[in-house]
Amino acid sequence: MTLIIRETYRGWDITVQCSHISSKVNHPSRYAAVALAELQPMEDPAQWVDPRVQVLSTGGRSFPTGDLCVGTLVAEAKQLIDALRK
Secondary structure (H helix, E strand, C coil), rough: CEEEEEEEEEHHHHHEEEEECCCCCCCCCCEEEEEEEEEECCCHHHCCCCCCCCCEECCCCCCHCCCCCHHHHHHHHHHHHHEEEC
């Protein structure tokens, strides 16, 4: 099952795709995600250090619930966007 969440933050569209990781028998379910942060067309690219599409992932981390996974990656995307503002 894949969960897709979309959110807008400070002129950026954030899309997070969270997926269930297949686990071995008797192991708890785990989730991982990838996020794209894309500057909205009406925003001025000159106001940002790097206005290109930003890609984030959970990397080697996994989470016990999809909500925790998505929440973590959305928070990290917002931190990145804040850092990109000139």
